[in-house]
Amino acid sequence: MGNIEITLNGRTVSVLENISILEAAKRNGIYLPTLCHHPDQRVKANCRVCVVEVEGVRNLVASCSTAVREGMKITTNSPRVRETVRTILELIFADHPQECLTCIRNEKCELRQIASRFGINSIQGAKTANNYPVDTSTPSIVRNPNKCIKCGRCAEVCHHTQEVGVLYSHNRSTEIMISPEYGKNLSEVGCVLCGQCAAVCPVGAIHEKDDTDQVWAALADPGKHVVVQTAPSVRVSIAEEFNMPPGSIQTGKLVAALRSLGFERVFDTDFSADLTIMEEGHELLHRIQNGGVLPLITSCSPGWINYAEKYYPELLPNISTCKSPQQMFGAVAKTFYAKRSGIAPEDIYVVSVMPCTAKKYEAIQPEMRSSGYQDVDAVLTTRELARILRHEGIDFSMLEESEYDSPLGTSTGAAAIFGTTGGVMEAALRSVYEIVTGETLSKLDFSEVRGLEGVRSASVDLKGKEVKVAIAHGLANAKKIAEKIKAGEEDYTFIEVMCCPGGCIGGGGQPYGTTQEVRKKRMEALYQVDSDMPLRKSHENPAVIELYQEFFGEPMGELSHRYLHIERAEEAEAVI
Amino acid sequence: MLAMPIMMGMDIFMGTAEIRFIIKQLGGRNAPLLQVLLAVQDAAPQRYLSEEAVNEIARLLEISRCRVYSTASFYSEISLEPRGIHLIRVCTNAPCENAGKQEIQEAIERELGITVGQTTTDGLFTLESVNCLGACFMSPAIKVDDTLYGNLTTESVVSVLDSFRKEQCHGCK
Numbered sequence: 001m002g003n004i005e006i007t008l009n010g011r012t013v014s015v016l017e018n019i020s021i022l023e024a025a026k027r028n029g030i031y032l033p034t035l036c037h038h039p040d041q042r043v044k045a046n047c048r049v050c051v052v053e054v055e056g057v058r059n060l061v062a063s064c065s066t067a068v069r070e071g072m073k074i075t076t077n078s079p080r081v082r083e084t085v086r087t088i089l090e091l092i093f094a095d096h097p098q099e100c101l102t103c104i105r106n107e108k109c110e111l112r113q114i115a116s117r118f119g120i121n122s123i124q125g126a127k128t129a130n131n132y133p134v135d136t137s138t139p140s141i142v143r144n145p146n147k148c149i150k151c152g153r154c155a156e157v158c159h160h161t162q163e164v165g166v167l168y169s170h171n172r173s174t175e176i177m178i179s180p181e182y183g184k185n186l187s188e189v190g191c192v193l194c195g196q197c198a199a200v201c202p203v204g205a206i207h208e209k210d211d212t213d214q215v216w217a218a219l220a221d222p223g224k225h226v227v228v229q230t231a232p233s234v235r236v237s238i239a240e241e242f243n244m245p246p247g248s249i250q251t252g253k254l255v256a257a258l259r260s261l262g263f264e265r266v267f268d269t270d271f272s273a274d275l276t277i278m279e280e281g282h283e284l285l286h287r288i289q290n291g292g293v294l295p296l297i298t299s300c301s302p303g304w305i306n307y308a309e310k311y312y313p314e315l316l317p318n319i320s321t322c323k324s325p326q327q328m329f330g331a332v333a334k335t336f337y338a339k340r341s342g343i344a345p346e347d348i349y350v351v352s353v354m355p356c357t358a359k360k361y362e363a364i365q366p367e368m369r370s371s372g373y374q375d376v377d378a379v380l381t382t383r384e385l386a387r388i389l390r391h392e393g394i395d396f397s398m399l400e401e402s403e404y405d406s407p408l409g410t411s412t413g414a415a416a417i418f419g420t421t422g423g424v425m426e427a428a429l430r431s432v433y434e435i436v437t438g439e440t441l442s443k444l445d446f447s448e449v450r451g452l453e454g455v456r457s458a459s460v461d462l463k464g465k466e467v468k469v470a471i472a473h474g475l476a477n478a479k480k481i482a483e484k485i486k487a488g489e490e491d492y493t494f495i496e497v498m499c500c501p502g503g504c505i506g507g508g509g510q511p512y513g514t515t516q517e518v519r520k521k522r523m524e525a526l527y528q529v530d531s532d533m534p535l536r537k538s539h540e541n542p543a544v545i546e547l548y549q550e551f552f553g554e555p556m557g558e559l560s561h562r563y564l565h566i567e568r569a570e571e572a573e574a575v576i
Numbered sequence: 577m578l579a580m581p582i583m584m585g586m587d588i589f590m591g592t593a594e595i596r597f598i599i600k601q602l603g604g605r606n607a608p609l610l611q612v613l614l615a616v617q618d619a620a621p622q623r624y625l626s627e628e629a630v631n632e633i634a635r636l637l638e639i640s641r642c643r644v645y646s647t648a649s650f651y652s653e654i655s656l657e658p659r660g661i662h663l664i665r666v667c668t669n670a671p672c673e674n675a676g677k678q679e680i681q682e683a684i685e686r687e688l689g690i691t692v693g694q695t696t697t698d699g700l701f702t703l704e705s706v707n708c709l710g711a712c713f714m715s716p717a718i719k720v721d722d723t724l725y726g727n728l729t730t731e732s733v734v735s736v737l738d739s740f741r742k743e744q745c746h747g748c749k
Contacts, residue, residue: 165640170649181645182627189641 007073021063021074022050030076033085033114035092035202036151037064039515040501042160044152048088049114052076060084086118093123095130096203097146105204108512111149112203132177137187139364140209140357141198143179148205150176154197161501163476164307166191190310194303194475194499195357195381195508208357208509212388214378215351219262224349227265227337228258229329229408232273233355233419233504234382236525240511240518241386242396247521249529252401257389258353259402268404269352270411272329273418273427275547276300277538279564280322280424281432282555284494293317295470295485295492298424300324302362303499303508307475312482318495321565325418326352326359327368329408330375331563336551337408338371345371352379355419355507358499367566381509410543413444413530420523421473421503422449422456425496429460429469431539437463444536450527452502452520455480457492467493474501590620595632605638609647612637613654622658630656652706660695660702662740665719669708675715676728681705683730684718687737700744701737 004017008028015024020043025032036047045065052063055073060081068074075081093115100112135143150169155178158167166180166189180189198206218226238257239248258266284296299305299320308315323331329352334345352359356379362368363376380388389396404410414430417423426446433441448458449469454477457470470492472481478497484490500506502519505526530536538544552559598615599607616629625633625648634641648654666672666681681692684703688696695702711717714726718733725736 159640159643165642168640168642168646170646172650181630181642 004068004070006068006071009075009077015068017070018067021052021054021061021066021068021072024068025052025063025074025076032063032076033117034064035110035114035149036153038153038156038200039517040161041153041156041200044156047092047149047151049085049092051081051084051088053078053081086120087124089114089118089120090124092149093120095128096149097130099147103147103204104207104210109204110202132183135185136209137185138191138193138209138361140193140360141186141191141195141206142209143186143197143206144204145177145179146205147203148178149203150178151202152178153200153202154178154206157196157200161474161476162192162194162196162499163479164190164192164194167197192303192306192310192475192499193358193361193508194306196500197508198357199506199508199510199512199514208381208383209360210384210387211360211378211380212384212391215380215388218349218351218378221349223347225264225341225343225347226262226349226351227267227333227408228263228351228353229267229269229272229326229333230254230258230353231269231326231355231419231504232416232423232526233507233510233522234353234385235416235529236419236522237355237382237505237510238386239396240513241383241389244397245521246518247525249525250396251529252403253396253399255404256399256402257385257394257396260394260399261388261392263351265405265408266402267329267333267408268411268415269325269329269354270415270418271408271541271543272325272332273300273415274412274538274541274544275328275332275564276322276325276418277414277424277427277431278544278548278555279328279560280320281428281435281538283320283322284428284432285436286556288493295495296320297495297497300418300424301497301499301504302356302358303475304478304497306358306361307478307499308482311479312486315482315485316568318485319568321568323368323564323566324359324362325415326354326379327362327375328564330363330368330377331370332547333408334371334373334375335563336547339551340407345373349377350375352376353382353385354379355382355504355510356500357381357508359509370563382507382511383509386511407543407546410541411533412538412541413533413536414538415541416529416533417526419504420526421498422451422471422496423503423526424498425449425469425471425494427538428494428496430537433460433462434537435539436465439463441537449496452516452523457490469494469496471496473498473503473506475499590616590626590629592628592632594619595629596636599633599636605636607637609633609637609639609644610651613644613648613651617654623663624655624658652704655702655704658695660699661744662701662720664701664703664737665706665709666692666703667707667709667711667715667717667719668705669712671712672709672715672717677716679730680716680718680728680733683733684737687734700741 001016003014005014013028032050034050036044043065045062050063051060053075054061130146132145155168159165170177218224235251235254238254239250255266297319299322330350333350334348338345360379363379368375414427426449429446455472460467472478505522506519602611630644634644685691692703692705709717709719711724711726716728717726
């Protein structure tokens, strides 16, 4: 692409051809306001707050949807532009509840930030009060249509990125609404609870169900031994909530922050991710050696499990019977850890910090009570943990780094990369290769399975036996793989599927502002965590080895089946 | 939204086979959605798209139910609620507005005891508004089913309604 010259507010500048006026302005230090625009999404141009004046064009044009042309004279700061944008904003405000003080989104709200920037101190026109019911039908996501500004970002991510398609705009003009068909609740349609809608919503119209109160209550209860586990991806994203750049690795401060909140033990989901590799790796070998159902598909991502149950029930026999690392942790905490620490399992309260809204649903499923109690008691997203820390006035940047407690906080680099697309596959390959061949891998990095390409495949040589593997992330890509398996087109042996784009680093519960660029930085950070670890293979995790010696006996053994695996019922019926 | 009366003696169920046939006629899986919606609505006994029809269209066109509903709810031509036997559309565009559309509409509402968007309790008439009938030369105009009626007065519009009532009565006997 070549460069062209345009005039921006009287200044002649050289910009790349074919980019939008919005982008050209940004590259020249002018940030035009946006609401419906999202860097990862297609242009919608429906909110109109980014309008600018172009010489020779009668009407103002939306800068997000208009490409620059040679010699174009653009004005972003004329009285006409200013007045128009202010009017558009006032129209949006007139239809928006004035509940900012009590809104969960509060200072993180994009609309509020724009309001503050434009200094709008009065709202012209009649206030339209909406009184639609708030959808609290799921344990993961709350949808408040009254706060919706109809930007369409949620519909776009639901239809295009995830291809689940339960949110879309309905009716027209002043009656327009974004919701499932017939205004149904999310629990009544094929929602998989991935939370990508909540992650892209610019306001407080869709958000995670807030479970912070539950956690406060447990921490305040002297009869409870409250332990916490942190998902691999949270250590590379939480810092963004405290104004550090994307990709900051803040494991030590994360542990310190949790300790300062009063958790008795700060443990790590990375520990149970290593455990997952032991179980899933052996399950894979077992299926290969005994003619089991192949390809084996990973089961870590609850959004993917929900999707498979609803849309591809015929693939359930392919999905690993392993619980996710979150659930394995809960089961181990309330059995092995309870026994070892001499604390009754009913007194142990397990909190998870997850990048994920679907994990809230997973934790309360009836099959997730193998310890005799709900294995994981409460699930907080990264955003909820950040809210708790802000509430407590904890200065994240000033925390002195701390280390995870043992034994359930001991992990390897293989576990850390669970948080990115391709990571579970790579972790599994490292262990399966060494277990099958009895040889030590000379190079631990399986770069062929890394990256952000939507669907990736590779062939791995297990000492004479070629194993074809594939990776998909984002449900639109998962669907492509699922269709291939259904059609019998590919002879994959092992497939990793993550519901969210980028894997957990792009989860629906991650800090706001997640874009492809941000995902890339979080991903690089996780590979850095991995390469910095002294141990990088799950089967070398000393705490996991000890767990087998003292408790489970062997992978895929009787106790493993009872606590770490579930029956994947085929009774589920496709909803669509 | 109004509660719909039960239409006596009418088959309210439209078979999925019929929807399948319509979609096949229009090109199968790639059939244009709007055409499918209009064709299915025309064939439906109560000239509306039922939820079952929306779901079946989504399944056959391999698009989300939400999208089908979105398109159906966008166009005033398409109804998501059962309609009466006769569909009255009052033109609301400027020429009709200037020629006395408001009085005509009120006369119809008075006569039928319903407002725009509603169906009479006997299921005979549904009253809707339309943005333009393309009949400005005979404004104010309304359309009943496929027939245009123009240059209406508050009296003549009532006799138009009467003619449909009489026709329905003959049908009964």
